[in-house]
Amino acid sequence: MPDLPRSARVVIIGGGISGCSVAYHLAERGWTDIVLLERKQLTCGTTWHAAGLVGQLRASQNMTRLAKYSVDLYRRLEAETGLATGFSQRGSMTVALTEARREELLRQASMARAFGVEVNQLSPSEIKTMYPHLEVSDIVSGVHLPGDGQADPTNIALALAKGARMRGARIIEGVKATRVTTDHGRVTGVDWQAGEETGHIAATMVVNCGGMWGRDLAAQNGVALPLHACEHFYIVTEAVPGLSQLPVLRVPDECAYYKEDAGKILLGAFEPVAKPWGMNGIREDFCFDQLPEDFDHFEPILANAVARMPILAETGIHTFFNGPESFTPDDRYYLGEAPEVAGYWVAAGYNSIGIVSSGGAGMALASWMDKGEPPFDLWEVDIRRAQPFQRNRRYLRERVTETLGLLYADHYPYRQVATARGLRRSALHEHLKARGAVFGEVAGWERANWFAKDGEPREYRYGWGRQNWFHNSAEEHRALREGVGLLDMSSFGKIRVEGRDALAFLQQLCGNDMDVAAGRIVYTQMLNQSGGIESDLTVTRLSETAFLLVVPGATLQRDLSWLRRHLGGEFVTITDISAAEAVIPVMGPRSRELLARVSPDDFSAEAHPFGLAREIEIGLGLARAHRISYVGELGWELYVSTDQAAHVFEELVSAGEDLGLRLCGLHAMDSCRIEKAYRHFGHDITDEDHVLEAGLGFAVKTGKGDFIGREAVLHKREAGLSRRLLQFRLRDPEPLLFHNEPILRDGRIVGQLTSGAYGHTLGGAIGLGYVPCRPDETVAELLASGWQIEVAGRLIGAEASMKPLYDPAGQRTAG
Structure with a gap:
């Protein structure tokens, strides 16, 4: 024993x-x-x-x-x-065979500099010098990271x-x-x-x-x-005479990597369509086992490799290896x-x-x-971040056929997964699809990212420049800014917190004051003991004992976990009702006019001010209208029982025809929110970002009594800020920003962008990012510096701002 x-x-x-x-x-x-x-x-x-x-x-x-x-x-x-450990710090090299991959490598090199990783850009001739056995005639460029290695x-x-x-x-x-x-x-x-x-x-x-x-x-x-196992293939050659120690080499455009070890070459692959393994479980005696060879599956990789490294044609294969590795969605x-x-x-x-x-x-x-x-x-x-439905084995089997290959695929911005799609759909999905919606996926939810016009392909055409949806999204953006747009945000996580002690419970978890009148909407964060942001949400008080928490769809499981872990002996119930209600944001200067056509209720600023939720009649049904906005315009989010959502959508579309109502996607919403410098959880605000440094002190009420993170907020207020979140606009209207681009202050890298998008109203790419500052440094001193953003190796001048560059006084939402 x-x-x-x-x-x-x-x-x-x-x-x-x-x-x-x-x-x-x-x-x-x-x-x-x-x-x-x-x-x-x-x-x-x-x-x-x-x-x-x-x-x-x-x-x-x-x-x-x-x-x-x-x-x-x-x-x-x-x-x-x-x-x-066999650790050999011999460096690594990645080479590009296309202009698109070159752009990706240049952006990665910029990112490496921001992260403090030594990186060198390489020309084809420099690549040949470092890796003499390589065929470089069709190589465009490369990057070298001297600190990498193998073990x-x-x-x-x-x-x-x-x-x-x-x-x-x-x-x-x-x-x-x-x-x-x-x-x-x-x-x-x-x-x-x-x-x-x-x-x-x-x-x-x-x-x-x-x-x-x-x-x-x-x-x-x-x-x-x-997670699900996939077959992973590599070969090891016989010894190659005179082979010297070489850096690890990646040729992602050929799905291949190369490693020199003891005078031999290991060639491995991340092929575009992988082979899942172990669908029926893994046998009990599995131990140091290999899987059956599949030379036909590996042959296309090997054929490219022989052309890339001609010495392989003269070298025998010592080992053909196939073994299982775990992959996630x-x-x-x-x-x-x-x-x-x-x-x-x-x-x-x-x-x-x-x-x-x-x-x-x-x-x-x-x-x-x-x-x-x-x-x-x-x-x-x-x-x-894992969703309960992702335990489904068929879902995993289908998805991992793709995710293995995505490791070496072009990492284009906005790239969408293609497999295991269509599982979670809102009640409006087919209506949007019929009107040209092109969907992306978040936490399994199908969400309309943009709308194709009649005759246009309903698919992404990826690239590092303006993709095929750019101009469509620009028109959707302008509808939200100048007219009226309709979105589908049914993927929001919706949590009811109710019971005798619901108020006291939320007061302890939330930084803002939850003791408001029924119908009021409170924007708040749930903080940790360090003042970092665990959750970014709105809380609507529905009654004396009931509250509705609205969170991003991607963070629902995280937020439910945070709530439940802090539940002690209180009389409180926490219920996920995300699937019970659709959310239809109606946004833009003409949103009031549109709602008045489909509802007898009063939508004036006096009757329905910003930050108020109330029940309304709409069409033949009922909804709860929340006057709030993530695009920075007059507007309402309509919370509609799922069974009535299609009817409400049809009423709005019919009534908005002569108002120029436009169906809008998530890309347009994102470009609007970044112009307004609204934060995005997971990018601009995380659990290590102090709520005051994130510029969200207005949503924290230390005078209400004790709550998690209060002491950290008071301490930071007294000590002063050591970093601030700034908004940047590129002075050149052509380059695009995504995230992680280095921020330079007076010629020196001081941080990187947390998020980026094109601001169609502001006329240039917009980014948010944290920069260090002295506790006694004034905002004027900070902004007077010379600011640049590095985009794929180019330094672009930028305007920096503490206030939102769009509508800094917030007049658009207050009308």
């Missing part, structure tokens, strides 16, 4: 590099009673056959921060543990395991965790099996690092961990505490970047578990 303890502070399930990293970092923080259970042998699932590429530059600043940490960790592990995945995992053991963690092989036990929504321990023996370890925390087994393990407890891994079960933590789903990710992910998760909050904004990998 294995020597297992009866209890532990935490049980980690899975002995790949992820589980070993979590154990190492928890032990490093001084935790004791750590137990890691591995069903077979350490690294036997996916880690052992990973390619071991270690690239620092990721899609955001914080993901890059984690990758850079991994590099530093792998450099020092050998000295600490005595086990070689031995198995040895890193074993070194992490040894480091954890050195600090007292128990790592036990040959023991399978069969079930996580719970009681009243909290983890109580783990049931295990070793051969014929079974037992239980009591614990209040578990970490699911189960990799491709993780989804099914999580599902036993109703935890959504949406959005190509981002999962980290954090599952919203469904308290004490159930996750670190899984690494999408073939597990080696570079696991070091930093383990550090971040250990800090999160230790301190009770993440060390910095981790929303893009937060498990709370």
Whole structure:
């Protein structure tokens, strides 16, 4: 019988590099009673056959921060543990075969500079010098990151395991965790099996690092961990005479990467249409296993590779390898505490970047578990972004055929996924579709992003310049600004909080004052103890004891989790009613005129002022009209029972025909909101952005009494701000902004844009971004500096503003 303890502070399930990293970092923080259970042998699932590429530059600043940490960790592990990690900091190189890819690489290079990652742009001749075996006649350009490298995945995992053991963690092989036990929504321990023996370890925390087994393990407890294994192919050549140490090479336009190792070349692929694997579960004896060869599937990649590197034609293949790796619906891994079960933590789903990710992910998760909050904004990998429906295996199987290939596809702005679509549709979906809507997807919701005209293709034509929808969206934007536009925002998350103690509960969680008259709408944030923004929402008081919280569709699970985790003994019920109501924003200077045609109610400023919600008659039915706006114009959001939504839509469209009513998409809304400098959660405001630095102090009422984050707000007010969120407009009307472009103050990079879009009314690209400042620095001093934005290597002069560049006094919404 294995020597297992009866209890532990935490049980980690899975002995790949992820589980070993979590154990190492928890032990490093001084935790004791750590137990890691591995069903077979350490690294036997996916880690052992990973390619071991270690690239620092990721899609955001914080993901890059984690990758850079991994590099530093792998450099020092050998000295600490005595086990070689095989880490070789030989740099990496990515080459472009098209102008579109060149633009992408230039933008990535700009981003790298903003994130403090050393990067060099390369000409074809410089690429040939660094990689002499490469055919460069059709290469347009490239970038080189000297700090990147490669490592031995198995040895890193074993070194992490040894480091954890050195600090007292128990790592036990040959023991399978069969079930996580719970009681009243909290983890109580783990049931295990070793051969014929079974037992239980009591614990209040578990970490699911189960990799491709993780989804099914999580599902036993109703935890959504949406991942699915795919077959991942690479070949290793025979030894190549005279082959010197080379940087890691990526040729994304040919879906290929190359790695020199011990005088051989490893060629791997991220093909456009992948092969899902393990649909019927993974057999019990799976351990250091390979999957069957499929040379026909790999052959197109190899054919391009032989042309790209002619020495491959003269070199034999030593190994044709096919092994499973986990992929997720959005190509981002999962980290954090599952919203469904308290004490159930996750670190899984690494999408073939597990080696570079696991070091930093383990550090971040250990800090999160230790301190009770993440060390910095981790929303893009937060498990709370997972939607319950994503547990569906057919959905996952269809989606991962695409997401594997998206790793090396052109990362065009506004790119939409093509697979597993159409699941969540609003009651207006078919009406919008019939009128030319082109849909995007967020959290499974189909949302009209723009409208094609008769005869135009109803699809995206991607590129780095003005895409095919740009002018359509500009017309929609002008309708919202100058006439009247109609949107569908039924994807909003809608949460009812009600009961005797509902007011007191929300007063404790929200920064603004919730003690308002029934019918009033309050814009607020829910803060953490550091004053960071956990949620950005509106709260409408429906009655003495009932409130409606409206949140972005993408953050609904996060917000529900935040509310429920703070529920103590109060008499409060929290109900997700998102599917019960459609939301039809009617926006623009002529919105009042349109509503008067379909409703007998009074929509004057006196009868229905800004920030008021009330029931109205509309057509043959009823709705709740919220006078509020995310586009910065006069307008109402109509909350309509789903069964009446189509009727209300038809009434509005019919009545608005001679008013020039225009159906508008989310791209137009985004361009309007960024002109007004309205913040977007997850981009402009996150849990590490202090509410005062985000410029949202007007929505915080410290005089109302105690609430989460109040002390941090008072402290920041006294100490002064060290950074501010500014709005920028490019002086050149041609370049486009998306996000992460570097911000330069007087010629020096000081930050990067958090979001960007084209401002059709302001006549140029608009961006928001944080910049450092002195606590005693005046706004006038800050704005008097010379500001530039770097766009694909070009420095573009920019106007900076603290106030919204569009309608700074807010007169448009007050009319």
